[in-house]
Amino acid sequence: xxxxxxxxxxxxxxxxxxxxxxxxxxxxxxxxxxxxxxxxxxxxxxxxxxxxxxxxxxxxxxxxxxxxxxxxxxxxxxxxxxxxxxxxxxxxxxxxxxxxxxxxxxxxxxxxxxxxxxxxxxxxxxxxxxxxxxxxxxxxxxxxxxxxxxxxxxxxxxxxxxxxxxxxxxxxxxxxxxxxxxxxxxxxxxxxxxxxxxxxxxxxxxxxxxxxxxxxxxxxxxxxxxxxxxxxxxxxxxxxxxxxxxxxxxxxxxxxxxxxxxxxxxxxxxxxxxxxxxxxxxxxxxxxxxxxxxxxxxxxxxxxxxxxxxxxxxxxxxxxxxxxxxxxxxxxxxxxxxxxxxxxxxxxxxxxxxxxxxxxxxxxxxxxxxxxxxxxxxxxxxxxxxxxxxxxxxxxxxxxxxxxxxxxxxxxxxxxxxx
Amino acid sequence: xxxxxxxxxxxxxxxxxxxxxxxxxxxxxxxxxxxxxxxxxxxxxxxxxxxxxxxxxxxxxxxxxxxxxxxxxxxxxxxxxxxxxxxxxxxxxxx
Numbered sequence: 001x002x003x004x005x006x007x008x009x010x011x012x013x014x015x016x017x018x019x020x021x022x023x024x025x026x027x028x029x030x031x032x033x034x035x036x037x038x039x040x041x042x043x044x045x046x047x048x049x050x051x052x053x054x055x056x057x058x059x060x061x062x063x064x065x066x067x068x069x070x071x072x073x074x075x076x077x078x079x080x081x082x083x084x085x086x087x088x089x090x091x092x093x094x095x096x097x098x099x100x101x102x103x104x105x106x107x108x109x110x111x112x113x114x115x116x117x118x119x120x121x122x123x124x125x126x127x128x129x130x131x132x133x134x135x136x137x138x139x140x141x142x143x144x145x146x147x148x149x150x151x152x153x154x155x156x157x158x159x160x161x162x163x164x165x166x167x168x169x170x171x172x173x174x175x176x177x178x179x180x181x182x183x184x185x186x187x188x189x190x191x192x193x194x195x196x197x198x199x200x201x202x203x204x205x206x207x208x209x210x211x212x213x214x215x216x217x218x219x220x221x222x223x224x225x226x227x228x229x230x231x232x233x234x235x236x237x238x239x240x241x242x243x244x245x246x247x248x249x250x251x252x253x254x255x256x257x258x259x260x261x262x263x264x265x266x267x268x269x270x271x272x273x274x275x276x277x278x279x280x281x282x283x284x285x286x287x288x289x290x291x292x293x294x295x296x297x298x299x300x301x302x303x304x305x306x307x308x309x310x311x312x313x314x315x316x317x318x319x320x321x322x323x324x325x326x327x328x329x330x331x332x333x334x335x336x337x338x339x340x341x342x343x344x345x346x347x348x349x350x351x352x353x354x355x356x357x358x359x360x361x362x363x364x365x366x367x368x369x370x371x372x373x374x375x376x377x378x379x380x381x382x383x384x385x386x387x388x389x390x391x392x393x394x395x396x397x398x399x400x401x402x403x404x405x406x407x408x409x410x411x412x413x414x415x416x417x418x419x
Numbered sequence: 420x421x422x423x424x425x426x427x428x429x430x431x432x433x434x435x436x437x438x439x440x441x442x443x444x445x446x447x448x449x450x451x452x453x454x455x456x457x458x459x460x461x462x463x464x465x466x467x468x469x470x471x472x473x474x475x476x477x478x479x480x481x482x483x484x485x486x487x488x489x490x491x492x493x494x495x496x497x498x499x500x501x502x503x504x505x506x507x508x509x510x511x512x513x514x
Contacts, residue, residue, distance in 0.1 A: 016469075032469045033439055033480045033507045142513040162512065187512060188504065192494070195506030196438070208508050243510050293476060294443055294503045303514030308443075310509035352514070 007071040008045050012036040025209040036212045038069040046260050061220035069213045070124045076153040077120025079109050085228035090344035095364050099374035111148045112382035113141040119149050121217035126204035133203045137194040147178035218246045222253025226263050233268040236375035238360045240352045241272045241281050242304040244315030251318045272326035273359035275299035281312045285326035300331045300389045301351040325368040329358035335393050348383030436487040439507035444477035461493040
């Protein structure tokens with residue numbers, strides 16, 4: 001195929017043995033079953049992607065499109081990304097660090113999570129490859145994003161969910177007209193059935209046969225952080241870990257910007273955050289291991305509850321290479337961190353955001369992130385999606401009769417209590 | 420290029436299937452010859468594609484070939500022995 005046809009992509013390459021494969025809907029190496037990753041023509045990209053060109057483009061993640069795995073122009077999710085990087089002075093003071101930023105994907109468009117990045121890339125590529133039906137297996141954010149982005153692109157979608165999922169989360173996908181299929185069974189069985197379905201039907205299964213393209217969408221978060229910081233890498237980035245993929249792609253994004261000369265090659269540490277109830281990667285990192293042991297998840301941070309993380313091995317490698325740390329927080333610490341972020345910065349994050357803020361607090365307190373440094377916290381989803389996690393933990397409204405006297409009495413009472 | 424407009428057909432329980440799996444052995448099971456046993460107990464062809472064994476864990480990437488029902492029974496048996504069995508993609512159900 002012509003060079004033009006593939007845009008700036010060169011090939012798919014096995015991360016284990018470096019064997020090359022055509023740029024199709026395929027995801028594992030036929031020899032060692034290692035994961036495939038997109039390789040790019042960086043020499044050509046370097047010639048056509050400069051700071052000036054990027055800045056002249058619309059403020060979406062597609063301003064870095066040469067570094068994203070599509071051949072032509074994006075056709076799904078053209079408005080995704082370029083979420084705010086908030087200078088979090090009040091949170092910095094609370095955590096005791098000189099400078100702190102929050103990359104706020106809780107307001108990503110259209111479904112309020114970072115998954116819109118990966119899904120818009122996967123679906124844009126799926127359309128290029130001629131697919132008309134897309135699918136995913138998910139318990140939350142990914143399902144919402146596939147359903148919404150498929151609807152707007154006129155693609156048929158199938159969303160597979162475990163049958164015990166809360167009604168609210170099911171509605172969030174049904175509303176877009178997706179075919180929502182509940183699967184009765186254990187998590188492992190659901191996982192294997194979805195692998196079979198992905199292999200059997202000619203669909204674009206976003207995190208199976210489209211995974212090499214899908215995962216690359218996460219890099220856009222790194223590009224945006226570097227640009228929004230004034231074309232520099234942060235000293236520290238704290239990233240939530242489910243499969244571990246986001247952490248590895250943030251690293252890849254930073255490295256690509258260095259390779260292209262868009263930022264200087266400064267020291268950068270990429271730290272991982274997990275919930276204690278599902279912490280195979282952070283436990284392995286703290287023990288100095290280069291592999292993880294599978295666990296059965298038990299945490300309120302459902303969007304991070306992956307007991308067998310596909311990219312756990314590679315996430316551990318990145319943390320070793322960037323001289324970074326990992327830690328995990330309990331359900332109570334997650335709730336406290338969600339409240340802290342909301343009360344200091346006015347940002348309501350889902351439980352994964354609580355995990356990241358909670359772990360940032362621990363890493364700063366333990367000196368693993370020095371107090372005189374600068375850090376970026378990645379918030380990946382919106383608190384409105386996990387209301388049940390904080391229900392009953394944020395106090396209650398006070399009720400009064402429609403009487404000024406009663407209101408004044410209430411204020412006087414509270415002043416007395418707080419004195 | 421992919422074959423996007425493939426006709427959708429239902430899977431028959433007895434149709435031939437090939438599953439690509441990661442088997443993860445806890446330390447106490449590392450010495451057990453489960454792959455030999457699974458090939459004798461069930462009508463499946465086992466094909467090891469990579470493996471790592473340490474004091475802490477045994478990880479085998481295995482291809483299982485056979486009738487759909489036999490492959491399913493082989494997986495159930497492996498799980499019953501205490502082996503963690505995941506599709507090669509791992510963690511397809513995302514958050």
